[in-house]
Amino acid sequence: MSAMVKLADLQGNILRGYTKKPHVRYLILEVANPAAARRWLAASTSGRSDGVPQITSGDWGASKPDTCFNIGLTYEGLRTLGTPSASLEMFPNEFIEGMTARALKLGDVGPSAPETWPAPFNEPKRIHLIATIYAEQPEQLNDVQKRALADTSAVTLVGTREGYSFPDDRVHFGYRDNIMQPRFEGVHDADRYADGQPKAPLGTVLLGYRTNLEGLRWRVPEPEELGHNGTFNAFRVLKxxxxxxxxxxxxxxxxxxxxxxxxxxxxxxxxxxxxxxxxxxxxxxxxxxxxxxxxxxxxxxxxxxxxxxxxxxxxxxxxxxxxxxxxxxxxxxxxxxxxxxxxxxxxxxxQRVANNSRRLVRRGVPYGPAYDRTQPRQLEPERGLLGNFIGANLGAQFEAMSCDWLNLxxxxxxxxxxxxxxxxxxxxxxxxxxxxxxxxxxxxxxxxxxxxxxxGGAYAFLPSLRAIRYLGSLTT
Amino acid sequence: MPSEGGLLDRFVDWLPTTLFFKRAASWILVPYWAHKTPVKPLPGGPHPSFEHGDNVQCMMNLIMPLKVKSPIGRAEAALAIAQNKDAIYAGLNNVGTVHFARFVIVGDNICMFSVYDGDFTNYIRDFIATIGSVFNAVVALVEDGEDVTPCEKNVDAFIQWIHERDLYQVPDTATDFLRDQEALNGDTAMSGNHDDLTLLPRKLVLQLRANPNVSLGNGYRAYPGFSAAQVRERLELGW
Structure with a gap:
């Protein structure tokens, strides 16, 4: 596998697409009690097969997991869990401010404006943790959800979103999606995808490594176990x-x-x-x-x-x-x-200097029923994409792409x-x-x-396994 | 309000126009107001907007106080720019979104005024990636510059540092200014009775006390906004 990055320390959804697990459910969670929530986090990396679902890492070893489980933490989530303020201050501005504060950069205006978002995204400060369950069968989603929410003193469910990958990786507009992702230096990919693009430095997708912009490094929040091997995700509900x-x-x-x-x-x-x-x-x-x-x-x-x-x-x-x-x-x-x-x-x-510098890992899954052009309905049900746009610097990648390239x-x-x-x-x-x-x-x-x-949507930090253990061990 | 009243009314209306009254207000009244209602400096740079026309030809007005406040310090700043002239041109070429950039020394400040397209953070980040060494050389001469250099290793902090030194762009209409002030304070109520727009609004006076250097308006264009690349393309200069 990789000589540069320890895959067992990364959350699995960063470098893997979980393509054999088409059912995806997002649990939008609020911390109920910080001490209990920290115990919940510690339990999620304990290696026990009962209780809180185990975080899926990037290293599956010999056996593939039946279901996958990953988490992202918002700034409010990190703060509520008791992350030291000196660490919190080291996170980038866009993450601290949150997605709703960046609406103009993202083109979230008019019918996309955060003021119009339905629950739970109408109360962004209550969104602390976004847990994602990936499964082959829909009933497995319920089992994992039950285990995740068993300790009501730890986290409170404020909303869910659920998607299902269509055959052939089709998405609602009828296009085949999920054709390619960036390939990363130091990460084994067996040359499956010759994509005519240079391999992206690991710093494109993980904190603590060289980035695509020569000489530039993103600040890694300290202590090192908190920031290193973490990354950021722009989670978007796109109707x-x-x-x-x-x-x-x-x-x-x-x-x-x-x-x-x-x-x-x-x-x-x-x-x-x-x-x-x-x-x-x-x-x-x-x-x-x-x-x-x-x-x-x-x-x-x-x-x-x-x-x-x-x-x-x-x-x-x-x-x-x-x-x-x-x-x-x-x-x-x-x-x-x-x-x-x-x-x-x-x-x-x-912006010649920006070629290849704003690349993102994209993980999307459609939600809502497929559109049938031969039988249009009077009132179509809501459908869209639950999208994750992952990169080590949301400002330099996701926002820069959205603002200057997509919108302007x-x-x-x-x-x-x-x-x-x-x-x-x-x-x-x-x-x-x-x-x-x-x-x-x-x-x-x-x-x-x-x-x-x-x-709807939120900016989330995808902590490494070591960071989850660190957060679980905080005593504040 | 204008009055057609008697002698006393006319006296009261006349009083604020006197130099004595203005001095007394500056020394006594304004500090008293500032003490009673502390005002945060409004953030610099263009007002956030989604409109395409507002996001090209944006202004940056950077005022950076020199560490060495003497002819020696000013000469060091002048040399730092002159010695990096070629790198600056190379940066303009590679970043591609700048119409022009000027360096000016005013008092003991080195100022950088530029007109750029698109998002401010992208503009500064792309420059760091291209000519970070020039930023480091200039900022080394500036108060508190050592906190954020080398900029290549402190990207977000450096961009924030620059943003904090970019002048607040006072809107052309006093009502827009008051909305800015309210937004900063998270205040959604309408302004109170201290904001008679026929007089000098108290909030404007206090803001200019907290934020003595500002830009008046956001630049007046003689023609609609175009990006630097659009201008170059239309003039067949290559882009």
Whole structure:
């Protein structure tokens, strides 16, 4: 395994995706009594098979765990547990302030504003601990939850969120997700994912190591056992308007059909049939093919996963999990495509020093029932994504990406003033997206409504196993 | 309020315009107010906004008191900038979001004024990554600079230190200023009767006592905001 990092000291969900455990439940917890909660933490790393569920580490040894259990602590949680103030002061500002205080940077405005978030996220100061259960079978979630909440003097459940991974790693908008994560220096990955990107230094995802910005190190909260091998997570409840998204694809396809030259460039001979073969809900028509062209351009991948950087005209079944590409030269992936905006890889960007420096580990799971386009309901139930965006410095990674790249488009002058069309705070009267044509010109799509809105979230510290033991042993 | 009353009213209205009254207010009344209602300095930098136009061409007005308050100290500061000129240009090129940056010595302060795009913390962090050594050389000459250098090892603390020395940008309208003050204090009630906007609002006087150096407004643009890269692209200078 790794020579640089002791995986047994890391929480397992940082470097592992738990892909064989599709059922995920988040327990949003408040510390009931600090002393009892510290005992609860100590018990979670005691190695006992009964009582409080054991924290899953990054080193599974010979046998895979039946279920996985991990925790994140908010600043309020650390404070309530009795973490010394000298240690608390060493945490970064954004973590101390919490996600709700950073709403403008994250684009949490209008229908995403924290003031509109439902319980328990309407009372952020009561969110102390977010425990996550991962299981193969849904009934296992209940068993683990029961054990986690058995000691009512330790923690109080203030809310839950639950998700389920769809087959083929599809998410609600119909895209294949979870195709790739950053590969890290010093962490074994058997070269499974050639992704055309340099391996990220461990300091991208863990405190205490070299970062991607030359010479820069993030402050590690002391004592060393508290901060080292810890990291931060932006937990987000992201509601997705799938019906609205599909309706927009109809609208955009109809607009494009009015421009025969554009249709000719977007659908070269044979493309319509190939696209229709992969996405055949409406049969093979120019309109249904153009819907998919728009969906592919907004994301940067066709909905089956094929990256536009490798196959811009049609999806390619051989490339549905392809990750080995870059945006150098004349890439046909739009500058504004979601995957390019959030990770411009080695492509030219305004902030040259920032290439590869804002990468994140993403762990997401859909919540709510899948949308059935053939049987739309009068009132669609809420659905979306429970997302974890993990990095050693939320300010330098998650917030920097959200603020300057997704919301402002600062990385490319051709994007500046637009927000990410797929996930951003779209306004039908102001949002735009430039769809590139083969000839090199672009067609500007307008009238994009907001497809994703934030419905909750919190910044959490993901402590190492050693840190959990340290917190469990505090006597204050 | 204007009065058409008698001699006494006119006397009372005239009194605040006298130099004697202004001096007496500065020496006695304002310290008394400050004692009664302590005011926290409002934070510096642009007002947080989600609007695209507010997030390009933002102003930083950094005032940093020199350790050595003499012609020697000022000369050291001048040399520190001059010796790092090439690195500064290299930094501007690699960070890509700065329109211009100026260094000015005023009194015994070295000041850095710049116009940049996007988020302040990203701007400073990217500069630390590019030319942290220049920051270290300049900040070494500044009071309390040793607390946050080398900046590469104290990234968050350094950014906070810079933020604390960035001037508060007084809104153009007094009502916006009062909202800032209330937000700082977590006060959601409307301002009380000390804030007659036809007079000098007491809170503004007290804020300028706590925060003597401020920027008036956030810069007046002769044209809408563009990013530095947009300007370079339109002028075909490459970006």
């Amino acid at each position: 997705q308007d799938v019906a609205g998204f599909e309706a927009y694809l109809d609208q955009a396809a109809d607009e494009l059909l009015k421009q025969p030259q554009a249709v000719g460039e977007l659908l070269p001979p044979g493309a319509e049939a190939k696209i229709g073969k992969v996405f055949s809900i409406e049969g093979v028509t120019p309109r249904s093919a153009l819907r998919e062209v728009v969906a592919a351009n907004l994301c940067g991948r066709w909905r089956d996963g094929t990256p536009l950087a490798l196959s811009a005209d049609v999806p390619d079944p051989e490339l549905v999990k392809a990750a080995n590409f870059d945006y150098v030269g004349e890439s046909r992936c739009p500058f504004g495509a979601h995957i390019r905006r959030s990770n411009p890889r080695g492509g030219k960007i305004v 488009g600062l990385q490319d002058p051709r994007l500046t003033g637009s927000n990410d069309a797929l996930t951003g705070a779209n306004g039908t009267d102001s949002s735009w997206f430039d769809l590139p044509l083969k000839s090199g010109s672009t067609i500007r799509l307008r009238g994009l409504p907001r497809f994703v809105s934030t419905q």
